[in-house]
Amino acid sequence: MTDSENKAHLDADLNRQALDxxxxxxxxxxxxxxxxxxxxxxxxxxxxxxxxxxxxxxxxxxxxxxxxxxxxxxxxxxxxxxxxxxxxxxxxxxxxxxxxxxxxxxxxxxxxxxxxxxxxxxxxxxxxxxxxxxxxxxxxxxxxxxxxxxxxxxxxxxxxxxxxxPVFHDDQHGTAIIIAAGLLNALELQGKTLAEARIVVLGAGAAGIAGVRLLLALGAHPDNIFCVDRQGIIHSGRQDLNTYKRGVAVETEKRTLADAMDGADVFIGVSGPDLVSPEMLASMAPRPIVFALSNPVPEIRPAVALSVRDDLVMATGRSDYPNQINNVLGFPFIFRGALDVRASCINQAMQIAAVEALRTLTREPVPAEVLEAYGLKELSFGPDYIIPKPFDPRLRERVPAAVARAAIDSGVARLQTNL
Incomplete structure (x- = not known):
């Protein structure tokens, strides 16, 4: 049986199991x-x-x-x-x-x-x-x-x-929060800062635009973020932009994804499979960060990326690779914190609080029950662990508390609980 035939067989079996x-x-x-x-x-x-x-x-x-x-x-x-x-x-x-x-x-x-x-x-x-x-x-x-x-x-x-x-579009803000938490940790590991990093965001839909907005709020420089859609870089000279894309347009002579990738520190893909070539990855700056989040097939596959660059930190949207950017790390706990203090909204301060809680938790020793759940002997903050695992029980304690405190401090909470 060929690899493609085996994959088709496994997919068919999974589909049958899912239906049952x-x-x-x-x-x-x-x-x-x-x-x-x-x-x-x-x-x-x-x-x-x-x-x-x-x-x-x-x-x-x-x-x-x-x-x-x-x-x-x-x-x-x-x-x-x-x-x-x-x-x-x-x-x-x-x-x-x-x-x-x-x-x-x-x-x-x-x-x-x-x-x-x-x-x-x-x-x-x-x-x-x-x-x-x-x-x-x-x-x-x-x-x-x-x-x-x-x-x-x-x-x-x-x-x-x-x-x-609270009204929360998870495809926008949930994705943005998890990306931001992982990215801040990855930047630290790579010896870079958000303010100076050159960032390429491939995909200008809900997740892409919300991600850019949150990164700007966290300190990214607007001139250093290049958003790319099907027509190329979203630049200020384009006449086909809606209101939301105009908000992330930049002045630049660059036009293509390849142009944007040349010398970039960070790539964030929320688009489609196999859109980043090995040559594009090779052209990135030293110690790059690649978040290829298209699911199930990333913008560039980890095996390909690691064969081209041995100095990168990589995340995907898949559970079978390290550093899964998974919204379940965010929305349940963000809503828990908002509901606990009867917040009237989930504002930017609460979103940033969630980012910081996730970022900080990753640096702490990983409980034995998490290692057991994932069949691991050890796990610590580093290139293969930049974001907590979804089954980490500490998420239920840390993220809601941080979100609730931010709601109180920003004046949108109806209850003033002892946190």
Missing amino acids: FHALPRPGKIGTEVTKPAETQRDLSLAYTPGVAEPVRQIHADPDLAYRYTNKGNLVAVITDGTAVLGLGNVGGLAGKPVMEGKAVLFKRFADIDCFDIEVDAESPQAFIETVARIAPTFGGINLEDIAAPHCFEIEQALVEQLDI
Whole structure:
């Protein structure tokens, strides 16, 4: 059997297992649970009529009491229009439902947050915005998911302005936060600084533009970041740029990805497979950093990259290579921190707090249970460990606390807890 035939066989087997996993013994991946007794007539009279009338009256008089008498404070909506589902594109909301259910699993598994997945059939961004705004009172937070750029920017901004609960587009900010945490550590290992690093970002969708914005907030120099889309470098002379791409345009004579890569310190790929050639990688500055995050096939494959450069630090979006840039390191814990203090939003200060918490945790000794979970004998801060592992139990303690503190300090928290 050839390598390609073996891969096809393994893919087919995985697909069969995935379908069985989703279908058996009960369709789907999530359900609901009853959190109060429902065994006696008295239980039912308290859970429903007539007992339920009193919390209704209390909430009517003071809407904040919904956090006391209902599940609102620990309930997040995972909402999509299905226009950018994984690498599958615009498959529609219903086809995106398995992904939304999966997101709900991660919220519950890592941060004990309850979720409803909601798939919206919306004919326009405005229709989507109106739908979400109308159902928002049910929830303590809104996680927007798999919404295509540029509409995702418009949708998130409108909902942030209209709602008084956290609205977070994970494909934008979750990815940006994990990239930033790993990159700051990688820069230190390579003896470089964010302020001076020349950075190439391939892909100018949700993750790419949000990543640039966060890196600028952390101290990157705007003249040193080159964003590249299908037409080449996003420069100020282009006439085909939307509002969001204009915000990351630079003045430069460079035009192509190869031009941008020449002498670059950092490459961040959030685009597609095999778009970076060995020659491009070879042209980068000494001690380069390569985040090839296209999944499942990176912009340049680790085996190729390591054969060209032995002085690089590399990350991918895959779990079978070191340094996986995985959003599960972020969104469950960011929402946990925001919900714990009833934050009205997830602002930039809270995002930066998450970056710093992840960055700092990587430098501490790794617990034995993490080594066991990943079948490792040792693991320490270095080229193959620039970001924590998803099953690190310390994430549940550190990241929410940092996010909650930032919410309090920036004035968007309703609760002032002792952190």
